[in-house]
Amino acid sequence: MKSFVRSAIFATTALGVAAPALADVNIYSYRQPELIQPLLDAFTEETGIKTNVAFLNKGLVERLQAEGDRSPADIILTVDISRLAEAVAGEVTQAVESDVLAAHIPADFRDPGNEWFGVTTRARIVYASKERVDPAEVTTYEDLADPKWKGRICTRSGTHSYTLALVAAVLKHHGEEYTKTWLEGVKANLARKPQGNDRAQVKAIWAGECDISLGNTYYMGKMLADEEQKEWANSVNVLFPVFEGGGTHVNVSGIAMTKSAPNREDALKLMEFLTSATAQEIYAEVNYEYPVVAGTEASDLVKGWGTFGPDNVNLMELAQLRAAALKLVEEVDFDG
Known part of the structure; x- marks a missing residue:
């Protein structure tokens, strides 16, 4: 005692x-x-x-x-x-x-x-506007760097642990040079400077500021349980992108x-x-x-949100790539 x-x-x-x-x-x-x-x-x-x-x-x-x-x-x-x-x-x-x-x-x-x-x-998925995005458009994480999304993506800070885990997964699948180019492409497609949490991105979609965002699956449940945020949640679809040759992060x-x-x-x-x-x-x-x-x-x-196949990468391998992921995020000035 x-x-x-x-x-x-x-x-x-x-x-x-x-x-x-x-x-x-x-x-x-x-x-x-x-x-x-x-x-x-x-x-x-x-x-x-x-x-x-x-x-x-x-x-x-x-x-x-x-x-x-x-x-x-x-x-x-x-x-x-x-x-x-x-x-x-x-x-x-x-x-x-x-x-x-x-x-x-x-x-x-x-x-x-x-x-x-x-x-x-929990899966790191795409929230997509029901009005402005055909679910068939969202297929892979790699596709988020495609110019077709220019001015249409919202996301939280590139230095947040959730984002870094995803960037580490891109590193694991594709290596450093590809990942840097991918980050530059995603940054070029942002509708606004990275800010807020995952729910704030869905609110921005609801408000018409962007069309898609990255987020964790469980935030949909939290928003649906909140009277104010329920309207945001009902404005988007939950979509499960995959890595080329892999699964959902x-x-x-x-x-x-x-x-x-x-x-x-x-x-x-x-x-x-x-x-x-x-x-x-x-x-x-x-x-x-x-x-x-x-x-x-x-x-x-x-x-009810759907099924997905998880990416078969050992999570400790992603943890070991976190520092390298942060370095690339800072190199491209993702949050700038």
């Missing part, structure tokens, strides 16, 4: 972020607590193990490094492969050997060293055990629970994402 209090005081005063209250499993999360609370409630109901979440919008790895062995955190929950890879590279996670996790999670969606595990996936939300993990046994139970059919369906329903475990299905709403 004294160790936990010391760690909590250090985390609050030195890093300026509130620490979680003592629980059986303590979680540092880049995901808003309300997005994962239904899962944690189901876990507690099934096991009797209590959980608590400290939400961070940045600096998770730095916080764990500063806390060291005194950290109260058992688990980290985050989105995007780059953040999971960053945690591994920062040496704040540990390998987890679990027959349950190995059996449930496909190899492409977990760390080769078993330090992180994907629990849901996907990313993950994932989980990892911290290096210090004071409650390792209970933390492992939570990790395994998140790959159960019950948890996968709750996760998919609440967050409008796709389950990673075979035999579990997305919600009816998500299934």
Whole structure:
């Protein structure tokens, strides 16, 4: 208990972020607590193990490094492969050997060293105006650089992690020279300077500022659940482009055990629970994402957007290309 209090005081005063209250499993999360609370409630109901979440919008790895062995955190929950890879590279996670996790999670969606595990996936798709875009026009990511889209594309910043993951995938498929030319082509097709989040791009389509945008699939569900944003969502189609010779770009939300993990046994139970059919369906329903475990299905709403074949590139390979992707984005002054 004294160790936990010391760690909590250090985390609050030195890093300026509130620490979680003592629980059986303590979680540092880049995901808003309300997005994962239904899962944690189901876990507690099934096991009797209590959980608590400290939400961070940045600096998770730095916080764990500063806390060291005194950290109260058992688990980290985050989105995007780059953040999971960053945690591994920062040496704040540990390998987890679990027959349950190995059996449930496909190899492409977990760390080769078993330090992180994907629990849901989302596709990086195209939102397209129902009025101004024939769905048959949108086929590949490569096609986004075609001059036919000049003045018709909206997107968020090129330096955002979601964009960098897609650029890394272009690098993986085509190499540096092609990717730089592709970025220049996409930039030339922008209707406005990159800005805002994925939902802001759909609003811009609704307002007639552009015709297509890049976005994650789950934002459609979030917009449809919002009275104001529902009109934006209903103005677009969800379309699934692919890479030439590949599939649709996907990313993950994932989980990892911290290096210090004071409650390792209970933390492992939570990790395994998140790959159960019950948890996968709750996760998919609440967050409008796709389950990673075979035999579990997305919600009816998500299934209604259509089917796609995920690109068969190991996500850690994309994480390793992130720095190269950022360099190219900056070279072409994508956000300029």
